[in-house]
Amino acid sequence: MGTGWELTKALREQIVKYAGYQQTSISLRQMVQFGPTPSPGSVFLASQFIVEELPIRLAIKVKNLENAPHGLNKMPSTMKVRDWYAQSFQELTELAKPEISSELAEMLNSHQTDKKQHRIDEATSMSPILQEDMKTVAETHNPANSESKNVAINNIFSDDGIVVRTSSAHSHMSSPDRSTNSKGRSESPTFGKTYYTSCPTNVVWPKEVYDYNKLVSDALTKIKKRHDATVATMAQGVQEWKNEHKTVIVNSQIQTFLDRFYMSRIGIRMLIGQHIALNSSQTSPTKAKINSFLNGQNGGGSSKRSNYVGVICTDCNVGEIAEDAIETAKYICEEYYGLFEAPEIQLIAPKNDISFMYVPGHLIHMLFETLKNSLRATIEFHTPRLKEKMCQKDPELLLEDIDINDLKFPPIKVIISEGYEDIAIKISDEGGGIPRSEVPLIWTYLYTTVSQTPTLEPEYSQSSFKAPMAGFGYGLPISRLYSQYFGGDLKLISMEGYGTDVYLHLNRLSSSSEPLP
Numbered sequence: 001m002g003t004g005w006e007l008t009k010a011l012r013e014q015i016v017k018y019a020g021y022q023q024t025s026i027s028l029r030q031m032v033q034f035g036p037t038p039s040p041g042s043v044f045l046a047s048q049f050i051v052e053e054l055p056i057r058l059a060i061k062v063k064n065l066e067n068a069p070h071g072l073n074k075m076p077s078t079m080k081v082r083d084w085y086a087q088s089f090q091e092l093t094e095l096a097k098p099e100i101s102s103e104l105a106e107m108l109n110s111h112q113t114d115k116k117q118h119r120i121d122e123a124t125s126m127s128p129i130l131q132e133d134m135k136t137v138a139e140t141h142n143p144a145n146s147e148s149k150n151v152a153i154n155n156i157f158s159d160d161g162i163v164v165r166t167s168s169a170h171s172h173m174s175s176p177d178r179s180t181n182s183k184g185r186s187e188s189p190t191f192g193k194t195y196y197t198s199c200p201t202n203v204v205w206p207k208e209v210y211d212y213n214k215l216v217s218d219a220l221t222k223i224k225k226r227h228d229a230t231v232a233t234m235a236q237g238v239q240e241w242k243n244e245h246k247t248v249i250v251n252s253q254i255q256t257f258l259d260r261f262y263m264s265r266i267g268i269r270m271l272i273g274q275h276i277a278l279n280s281s282q283t284s285p286t287k288a289k290i291n292s293f294l295n296g297q298n299g300g301g302s303s304k305r306s307n308y309v310g311v312i313c314t315d316c317n318v319g320e321i322a323e324d325a326i327e328t329a330k331y332i333c334e335e336y337y338g339l340f341e342a343p344e345i346q347l348i349a350p351k352n353d354i355s356f357m358y359v360p361g362h363l364i365h366m367l368f369e370t371l372k373n374s375l376r377a378t379i380e381f382h383t384p385r386l387k388e389k390m391c392q393k394d395p396e397l398l399l400e401d402i403d404i405n406d407l408k409f410p411p412i413k414v415i416i417s418e419g420y421e422d423i424a425i426k427i428s429d430e431g432g433g434i435p436r437s438e439v440p441l442i443w444t445y446l447y448t449t450v451s452q453t454p455t456l457e458p459e460y461s462q463s464s465f466k467a468p469m470a471g472f473g474y475g476l477p478i479s480r481l482y483s484q485y486f487g488g489d490l491k492l493i494s495m496e497g498y499g500t501d502v503y504l505h506l507n508r509l510s511s512s513s514e515p516l517p
């Protein structure tokens with residue numbers, strides 16, 4: 001790696017040990033309980049949780065990369081990515097533990113006992129939709145209901161029916177054997193621990209709380225940056241494998257491996273991103289003093305509420321996000337094809353704004369990727385046809401003299417619908433569709449109809465993996481994983497010779513836990 005860092009035997013042994021622990025999945029709803037200005041006490045407890053949970057996930061990734069199928073594990077880029085994970089594992093496990101004074105222990109304990117009332121207060125201050133969602137989740141996931149076993153409520157409700165506990169569904173809710181799960185993993189350091197604990201914001205927490213929160217946040221920021229280039233570098237690894245095996249299509253085992261790899265990466269990034277964002281929005285000592293003053297003055301008056309909790313928007317406006325994605329995709333398209341104006345994209349949505357709890361970054365990514373595909377298909381399918389038509393009308397006209405800006409492309413439609421369970425978005429184009437035999441291939445990594453895959457810079461390190469227009473064949477498979485991460489899905493239906501419809505389903509109940517491999 002050129003940094004002198006080495007995966008030592010001792011570190012490897014520790015990684016093997018952690019890779020044997022169960023992971024703990026966390027739902028969107030749990031992540032959002034911190035509120036827009038989280039209590040440093042809550043962040044402190046979550047920091048401890050993260051410092052124990054992340055090494056398990058990182059260790060599993062190292063192990064999985066070491067066992068990547070069909071020699072993918074031997075590719076230089078795969079090994080590079082594995083080393084990044086091992087290094088991050090090391091940094092987190094070596095992070096200084098907080099020394100908790102008796103004063104802090106007492107503070108945290110006292111809030112643990114107040115927990116129930118706090119949660120009731122929080123639940124009652126939620127929007128009606130959120131309360132309704134919570135009720136539905138409670139009903140759907142009543143442990144008395146055997147159907148609930150595999151559904152995502154693990155960690156959502158305690159036996160008092162209020163949001164509390166963080167522990168693995170697959171383990172203690174549904175399995176009589178608490179020590180190992182179906183994957184043969186044993187109880188983790190986070191087993192049965194709480195990711196979210198309600199602590200007050202209107203008190204001044206001891207300095208050690210802020211110090212530890214900063215320590216963890218700084219460590220996570222460094223780790224997040226290290227892994228910015230993971231998707232691209234892993235893609236490079238697959239490319240190396242394809243070159244070595246002289247094949248253009250990845251086989252199903254590699255495909256499954258990559259799906260799991262990227263899905264767990266989304267989970268890790270989500271936890272890290274959320275925690276860093278929570279840290280930066282936690283109440284500062286000054287804010288806490290002001291709040292406590294205001295609360296004393298006006299009997300607990302409300303502070304300014306934002307609709308963000310970390311990276312999650314509790315009130316994510318689908319129409320606005322779609323507009324942003326449309327604008328960005330059109331801009332990229334105009335640059336790429338030298339167009340004054342990209343083909344029209346019509347947004348068809350109900351009059352009233354549709355808002356729900358989601359991660360705007362994920363939504364914009366999925367829409368941007370699918371819109372880019374539709375724009376490309378529309379232009380490439382219609383350009384020769386439209387030019388020919390013009391030449392037929394005017395025999396004097398030469399094909400090569402026709403400017404692309406003189407062509408009138410059929411519009412792309414983005415239709416948003418709102419149901420009780422789902423918010424669905426259909427992206428419809430008339431870009432000629434995809435032959436039926438090729439449809440399964442579009443979900444495979446590095447499948448693209450772009451003749452020249454863009455080359456990656458050796459030190460490529462962008463926070464998101466976005467090709468200028470197309471060419472890596474990652475757009476659809478990764479977008480589908482993003483949709484599935486919170487219980488949604490992405491489907492594509494093609495009419496060869498006419499066009500393609502992409503259906504993006506987003507689960508609005510937000511109750512599903514992360515799908516952990």
Ligand SMILES: Nc1ncnc2c1ncn2[C@@H]1O[C@H](COP(=O)(O)OP(=O)(O)OP(=O)(O)O)[C@@H](O)[C@H]1O
Binds near residue numbers: 434447471477499
């Ligand atoms: N709306 C569409 N119409 C026609 N073909 C499509 C459409 N969407 C996707 N495809 C086909 O599926 C292939 C894979 O799409 P995907 O988004 O995964 O990768 P890409 O666009 O080639 O590259 P990138 O990863 O850079 O986005 C495309 O190359 C294209 O051939």
